[in-house]
Amino acid sequence: MEQRVEFKARKRQFLPPDFVRAMLAGHSALGLAFAALIYVVCLSGTVCVFVLELQRWEQPDAPYVTRALTPDEVGAALRAGQAQALADNAAHDLFIGGPNPATPRFSVNYHDHETGAEGSWLADADGRLAARVKAPFSEFIGALHMELHLPRTWGRFIVGLTGVALLSSLISGLLSHPRIFKDAFSLRWGGSRRLQEADLHNRLGVWGLPFHVVVSLSGALLGLSTLIVGVLALAAYNGDSVEAFAAILGPRASADETAAPIPDVAAMIRHVEAQRPGAVFTSVHIDHIGKSGQVVHLGMRTPGHLAMANHYYFKGDGTPLGDGGLETGGVGQQILGVLQPLHFGWFGGYPVKIAYGVLGLALTIITHTGVTIWLARRRDKGRPVPHWERIWAAVGWGQPVAIAASGIVALYAGASFVLGTYLATVVAALLMAAVMPSAAATAAVLRLSGAAVFIGLVGVHAALWVGRIGDPMAWIVDGALLAIAACLAMPLARRTRGRPLGPAPRLVVGEDRPSSRDYQTGRPQTTFRRDRARQLYIRGLLCSKASNRSSTT
Amino acid sequence: MVALVTAAGTLLLCGGIALLRLSWLGKRPRNLPYLAGGWLLTGGGLAAFDYAWNAEVGTAYGLVALSLAAYGIIALGIENRWHKAPKLRDIALEPEERTTNWPRAIAKALLSIVLAGIAAIGVGVAFAVAMPMATHDRMVVGGLLVPILWGAGMAWTLSDAKLVRATLVLGSISALGYGIAFLPKVLP
Numbered sequence: 001m002e003q004r005v006e007f008k009a010r011k012r013q014f015l016p017p018d019f020v021r022a023m024l025a026g027h028s029a030l031g032l033a034f035a036a037l038i039y040v041v042c043l044s045g046t047v048c049v050f051v052l053e054l055q056r057w058e059q060p061d062a063p064y065v066t067r068a069l070t071p072d073e074v075g076a077a078l079r080a081g082q083a084q085a086l087a088d089n090a091a092h093d094l095f096i097g098g099p100n101p102a103t104p105r106f107s108v109n110y111h112d113h114e115t116g117a118e119g120s121w122l123a124d125a126d127g128r129l130a131a132r133v134k135a136p137f138s139e140f141i142g143a144l145h146m147e148l149h150l151p152r153t154w155g156r157f158i159v160g161l162t163g164v165a166l167l168s169s170l171i172s173g174l175l176s177h178p179r180i181f182k183d184a185f186s187l188r189w190g191g192s193r194r195l196q197e198a199d200l201h202n203r204l205g206v207w208g209l210p211f212h213v214v215v216s217l218s219g220a221l222l223g224l225s226t227l228i229v230g231v232l233a234l235a236a237y238n239g240d241s242v243e244a245f246a247a248i249l250g251p252r253a254s255a256d257e258t259a260a261p262i263p264d265v266a267a268m269i270r271h272v273e274a275q276r277p278g279a280v281f282t283s284v285h286i287d288h289i290g291k292s293g294q295v296v297h298l299g300m301r302t303p304g305h306l307a308m309a310n311h312y313y314f315k316g317d318g319t320p321l322g323d324g325g326l327e328t329g330g331v332g333q334q335i336l337g338v339l340q341p342l343h344f345g346w347f348g349g350y351p352v353k354i355a356y357g358v359l360g361l362a363l364t365i366i367t368h369t370g371v372t373i374w375l376a377r378r379r380d381k382g383r384p385v386p387h388w389e390r391i392w393a394a395v396g397w398g399q400p401v402a403i404a405a406s407g408i409v410a411l412y413a414g415a416s417f418v419l420g421t422y423l424a425t426v427v428a429a430l431l432m433a434a435v436m437p438s439a440a441a442t443a444a445v446l447r448l449s450g451a452a453v454f455i456g457l458v459g460v461h462a463a464l465w466v467g468r469i470g471d472p473m474a475w476i477v478d479g480a481l482l483a484i485a486a487c488l489a490m491p492l493a494r495r496t497r498g499r500p501l502g503p504a505p506r507l508v509v510g511e512d513r514p515s516s517r518d519y520q521t522g523r524p525q526t527t528f529r530r531d532r533a534r535q536l537y538i539r540g541l542l543c544s545k546a547s548n549r550s551s552t553t
Numbered sequence: 554m555v556a557l558v559t560a561a562g563t564l565l566l567c568g569g570i571a572l573l574r575l576s577w578l579g580k581r582p583r584n585l586p587y588l589a590g591g592w593l594l595t596g597g598g599l600a601a602f603d604y605a606w607n608a609e610v611g612t613a614y615g616l617v618a619l620s621l622a623a624y625g626i627i628a629l630g631i632e633n634r635w636h637k638a639p640k641l642r643d644i645a646l647e648p649e650e651r652t653t654n655w656p657r658a659i660a661k662a663l664l665s666i667v668l669a670g671i672a673a674i675g676v677g678v679a680f681a682v683a684m685p686m687a688t689h690d691r692m693v694v695g696g697l698l699v700p701i702l703w704g705a706g707m708a709w710t711l712s713d714a715k716l717v718r719a720t721l722v723l724g725s726i727s728a729l730g731y732g733i734a735f736l737p738k739v740l741p
Binding site for chain 2: 021023025028160163164182184185190191192195210216217227231248304306325333335336342
């Protein structure tokens with residue numbers, strides 16, 4: 001994070017200036033190295049907070065359930081799901097998700113990890129399978145955030161590493177910001193671009209710190225879990241990762257593949273309800289369904305906890321095998337229980353989701369401004385890098401265009417061309433940046449394109465679903481998409497209408513031609529008091545060195 | 554009742570942040586009442602969330618509300634500087650200037666990404682194997698330590714100009730971590 005300079009030899013500082021400058025150098029290097037990755041992960045993560053709403057928007061004629069399910073309704077869905085899985089030749093593992101604070105959908109999924117066959121359905125309140133899940137855009141966004149569309153193991157590792165880099169940036173950012181309290185409320189807009197971006201970067205970073213730490217830490221842990229458990233398995237489980245995971249996530253099915261009746265989930269739900277009054281069904285996962293070795297993980301949520309549910313384990317014949325302690329167990333179990341809801345904001349309904357959306361956007365802006373501060377610093381020092389300015393504008397403003405364009409293709413053509421569209425749009429944005437005269441022009445074109453594509457996305461959705469929308473969430477998401485389009489376009493309209501006519505005075509040191517233009521607005525920077533600016537700049541460096549000396553003596 | 558206390562907690566948080574801003578605008582010692590009052594109201598707001606929802610859920614809600622309240626107060630106090638040149642004291646401190654080259658940059662990357670990661674995983678796995686805690690607790694806390702230590706190691710190695718020192722420290726930590734983690738396997 002940017003730090004204001006101390007020009008006077010003041011009282012001894014908590015963090016020595018040399019240390020701060022070294023931290024700042026590390027912060028810059030790390031931020032620049034991971035900037036694009038962190039930006040994509042943060043932006044897609046912000047969208048992912050609402051991925052369950054996007055699923056409803058993509059299939060607005062599908063049923064949704066606004067009340068708690070009865071055990072018999074879950075049992076009916078299980079039987080229907082198993083029959084369908086057998087018909088699809090995919091009866092191996094079966095998952096049922098009930099309505100919960102994050103989504104009112106009643107879903108049934110089955111998967112055979114040996115053949116790769118799988119199916120996803122939405123059920124009505126009576127447990128009848130009503131429609132196959134068709135949400136290619138939501139799946140695309142989820143995979144972009146969690147795996148960057150790379151092979152799963154590598155993708156998750158890289159996203160986990162990105163989380164570590166973000167966490168590291170938070171640590172180095174804090175340690176390079178000793179005036180954290182003195183600058184606590186400064187937000188100076190206009191004038192020096194570098195000062196404005198630094199204020200935005202620091203204020204959003206510091207005041208959102210609990211959120212930033214929680215999402216980066218939980219994201220890193222989720223992404224790196226395979227690697228960590230793999231090493232743990234080598235050390236303590238004879239290299240058996242499945243056994244190591246089972247020690248954390250609960251018992252898995254045994255290898256006994258002889259046929260057996262499917263479990264009586266309704267009885268299991270009643271068993272838990274009798275033990276934990278107030279517990280509500282949220283999910284059930286059956287490993288090796290219909291086999292003698294099958295194991296049931298029943299998710300039941302008790303009010304007053306962050307965890308989405310506690311898991312209760314049963315054998316196929318209904319024998320209890322204990323529970324995961326995700327709500328009231330040990331520290332480790334409770335941490336495990338809150339990882340996912342705290343990471344995605346799925347613990348307090350829509351107010352928390354909206355708050356997470358705002359805070360996620362703040363983290364995305366922090367990432368973006370981190371690079372723009374570096375670019376502005378280069379320009380202030382007379383060493384501008386206009387090509388990188390344009391590229392970063394294309395990376396930043398190209399993502400909304402690419403995501404919205406992927407949405408249009410997903411609605412029209414399904415999953416087949418979504419990733420291709422996203423990549424093509426990102427490449428097109430970068431190519432456009434190469435021929436644009438400035439970063440400002442690049443950003444303006446991409447913002448306007450983004451607004452147009454978002455409006456197009458709403459138009460396509462309306463054209464496809466007009467007269468068939470049964471889920472009111474679809475209208476809300478359409479409204480939100482139009483609001484995003486307005487947000488993308490509005491600052492441009494205001495810029496042409498209401499900005500001060502004269503260029504704002506800049507603290508410019510360099511004499512070379514490129515630095516005489518603001519890299520974001522494209523306006524000529526005034527040479528107003530350039531000599532004075534040079535004097536101030538040099539004096540600042542000298543005072544900074546004097547301050548360093550005074551603090552070390 | 555819950556909604557009422559939550560609303561009160563939100564107001565207390567907003568009031569607390571507003572008082573802290575007033576304290577920030579003033580000068581000592583005249584701003585001390587604002588400072589004390591601000592922290593008091595902020596603490597009261599978080600306590601109200603805890604009272605309304607319980608400590609587990611209320612703390613999460615309270616911290617989210619605190620961040621949003623601070624964003625709101627800062628946005629309200631935005632300073633428009635379109636016609637002002639930056640003041641001398643506003644100039645950002647420069648990062649340390651270091652001469653670098655490709656081999657050094659690659660060495661730094663290997664240190665901060667690979668060796669710091671190896672060391673962090675070693676410590677995390679050693680914790681998961683050797684700590685006298687319940688299995689779940691030591692495994693999850695050990696796992697949680699990995700990104701924290703990796704991130705801290707990354708921040709340190711990138712800010713420390715001395716590559717040999719970082720290599721030695723991280724190498725020693727790795728040896729110690731994996732030694733503890735794999736010791737039970739090699740012992741008869």
